Amino acid sequence: MGRDKAKVKGKGKASDSNELTEMGVDMKGIKDRIDKILQIASERELWKQKESDMRVLAVDTSNMTGDELQVILAMKEEVKKHYSNPSLTTFAASHTGDPSPISAPDIRSPAPAPATDFSFYGLSGVCQIQCKPICNTSSKHLSTLIVLGSGGHTAEMINLLSVMQNDRFAPRFYIAAVTDNMSLQKARVFENTLADKISLQVSDSTKFMQIYRSREVGQSYITSIGTTLFALCHALWLMLKIRPQVILCNGPGTCIPLCAIAFIFKVLGIRWSYIFYVESIARVKRLSLSGLLLYKLHMADQLFVQWPQLQKQYPRAHYVGRLM
Amino acid sequence: MESSSDNNFKSKRIVFVTVGTTSFDSLVRSVDTDQVKEELSKKGYTHLVIQMGRGSYIPKKSSGEDGLLVVDYFTFSSSIADYLRSASLVISHAGSGSIFETLRLGKPLIVVVNEDLMDNHQSELAEELAERKHLFCAHPQTLYQVIQSLELESIIPYHPGDATPVAKLINRHLGFPAD
Numbered sequence: 001m002g003r004d005k006a007k008v009k010g011k012g013k014a015s016d017s018n019e020l021t022e023m024g025v026d027m028k029g030i031k032d033r034i035d036k037i038l039q040i041a042s043e044r045e046l047w048k049q050k051e052s053d054m055r056v057l058a059v060d061t062s063n064m065t066g067d068e069l070q071v072i073l074a075m076k077e078e079v080k081k082h083y084s085n086p087s088l089t090t091f092a093a094s095h096t097g098d099p100s101p102i103s104a105p106d107i108r109s110p111a112p113a114p115a116t117d118f119s120f121y122g123l124s125g126v127c128q129i130q131c132k133p134i135c136n137t138s139s140k141h142l143s144t145l146i147v148l149g150s151g152g153h154t155a156e157m158i159n160l161l162s163v164m165q166n167d168r169f170a171p172r173f174y175i176a177a178v179t180d181n182m183s184l185q186k187a188r189v190f191e192n193t194l195a196d197k198i199s200l201q202v203s204d205s206t207k208f209m210q211i212y213r214s215r216e217v218g219q220s221y222i223t224s225i226g227t228t229l230f231a232l233c234h235a236l237w238l239m240l241k242i243r244p245q246v247i248l249c250n251g252p253g254t255c256i257p258l259c260a261i262a263f264i265f266k267v268l269g270i271r272w273s274y275i276f277y278v279e280s281i282a283r284v285k286r287l288s289l290s291g292l293l294l295y296k297l298h299m300a301d302q303l304f305v306q307w308p309q310l311q312k313q314y315p316r317a318h319y320v321g322r323l324m
Numbered sequence: 325m326e327s328s329s330d331n332n333f334k335s336k337r338i339v340f341v342t343v344g345t346t347s348f349d350s351l352v353r354s355v356d357t358d359q360v361k362e363e364l365s366k367k368g369y370t371h372l373v374i375q376m377g378r379g380s381y382i383p384k385k386s387s388g389e390d391g392l393l394v395v396d397y398f399t400f401s402s403s404i405a406d407y408l409r410s411a412s413l414v415i416s417h418a419g420s421g422s423i424f425e426t427l428r429l430g431k432p433l434i435v436v437v438n439e440d441l442m443d444n445h446q447s448e449l450a451e452e453l454a455e456r457k458h459l460f461c462a463h464p465q466t467l468y469q470v471i472q473s474l475e476l477e478s479i480i481p482y483h484p485g486d487a488t489p490v491a492k493l494i495n496r497h498l499g500f501p502a503d
Contacts, residue, residue: 151421152419155424159487160487160490160491163486163490165500168495246494246498280420282446284451284452301497304493307452320489321485321489322485324424
């Protein structure tokens with residue numbers, strides 16, 4: 001039932017996703033196609049970005065006072081500065097009408113859309129960036145995927161999100177397991193309180209999604225082979241759709257397929273996503289299986305632990321103190 | 325008679341037992357023994373409320389006529405926080421959600437570790453926090469002894485953690501300027 005639903009959902013761009021299932025048969029062809037899909041997506045993203053920038057410029061400030069006015073003025077200034085950059089004039093000019101296809105070099109140009117900077121680097125690019133991971137992101141915001149675990153995991157994640165600069169980490173995509181009906185609700189409550197603080201509506205760009213799990217508690221191992229494959233495909237589909245620049249996760253296993261795909265994308269040069277993993281506070285002496293996988297395979301850009309004992313055992317981890 | 329029940333109401337001291345979303349029969353069974361109930365009564369507690377989750381062991385209800393504990397139970401509730409708030413002592417399973425919710429409310433807490441769980445990493449957290457004297461750690465069999473030797477004065481209040489170091493490191497890694 002749920003499976004059918006996902007298939008139907010995928011039908012929108014059915015040709016793309018069907019082609020993807022040939023993965024492993026013809027990697028080169030697939031990569032080209034993925035590139036093409038990503039290119040189309042980034043064009044859309046560019047267009048969306050421009051649209052929201054124009055909306056900022058159009059905001060009427062005559063009735064505003066105090067902080068609100070300051071914020072809006074600063075945003076306008078930012079947008080104006082952004083479009084006065086000479087390298088972007090072609091971009092701005094070509095986007096006065098309908099979103100029209102733009103050529104690949106345009107997308108590569110330095111500043112326009114935050115989403116595209118690392119998209120088209122090859123493997124050499126991956127290595128190059130790996131040497132100096134700090135890029136100039138001062139004026140940008142990064143699309144962020146937040147993987148919610150369950151119960152205690154979600155509570156810890158919300159605690160973390162509440163101290164992060166939510167204007168930098170936007171748009172935000174929340175993912176929780178299909179069987180977990182509490183976590184997304186908690187995320188919605190959190191987003192609502194954020195919106196209340198700046199007296200705005202929850203942004204349309206914030207999305208809440210569900211992901212199929214590879215194995216439910218008590219499921220037999222034979223059927224779990226099928227569900228695992230299915231869950232992987234679903235994760236791949238979601239990752240292609242979201243293409244996050246930042247992935248925040250803190251276990252349990254739900255985040256593994258997503259992180260693995262992000263890592264493969266990175267290696268293939270399809271997409272550069274920073275992966276941050278925060279080990280649960282419940283882990284005092286040993287890392288969880290998810291944490292261990294991300295640590296041993298160097299998949300996480302940074303791995304945080306909440307107890308000093310753990311940091312001694314896993315020196316590459318960062319000790320950050322308790323989140324709860 | 326009436327005045328005594330009035331007094332009872334005023335000095336109501338509730339022990340709240342919670343097992344979380346699963347079942348933890350050995351905890352409920354251990355709490356429901358006469359030994360434990362008598363000891364709680366001796367310590368001045370008047371009510372025992374048990375959240376038993378999916379457990380199959382049903383504790384004995386009691387309205388406390390014979391001067392013993394008033395015992396009540398339920399399976400699940402959306403207002404666990406209210407029960408925690410009204411309690412004078414919390415006896416909980418070792419889930420991190422329950423532990424930190426109770427600690428944040430500043431309630432004395434006995435965490436009972438479920439030994440039936442396969443991958444039992446939960447005891448790690450309870451033992452660590454017990455070592456730091458934020459709570460008491462017990463097993464279903466040792467609950468009686470822990471209650472007997474309960475010294476609420478020895479508890480060190482728990483100060484909630486802070487997530488800003490993580491946010492700072494992430495920001496720095498991404499090249500965002502520090503605030």
